[in-house]
């Protein structure tokens with residue numbers, strides 16, 4: 001999904017529009033991230049002022065929810081599930097291999113090209129290890145497929161290969 005670059009005027013408009021609703025903090029953060037691809041640090045004070053809360057509360061919400069980013073994501077976004085069922089299916093070994101062989105790791109690798117993040121359950125527990133790649137679910141990941149995906153490879157190929165390994 002194409003997102004606009006950070007724009008303070010647009011951010012102010014989003015915050016002002018959503019501030020009156022009850023429990024506005026999370027809707028505002030989601031709306032900012034939808035619009036800009038991340039929640040710029042400059043938004044913290046604007047949100048705090050609009051909701052009459054502290055900047056620490058805004059910061060705390062952003063830090064608590066893994067979905068919120070503080071910087072734009074790479075062109076490819078890989079969200080690797082590390083919840084219990086995927087752990088039982090070997091996700092941590094995949095992550096260890098990814099780090100050892102390619103120097104990439106969830107919640108550490110983020111650049112123009114690639115962002116890798118941790119998620120906890122994608123609702124695909126029976127077919128783990130699972131990942132969400134640019135919003136598309138990929139099941140039964142193995143180390144080679146994960147590496148190819150991180151290298152910008154075809155999501156569809158990874159999905160087909162997962163089906164073939166069933």
Ligand code: FES
Pocket residue numbers: 081082083084085086087120121122123124125126128130
């Ligand atoms: S535990 Fe990974 S998809 Fe549910």
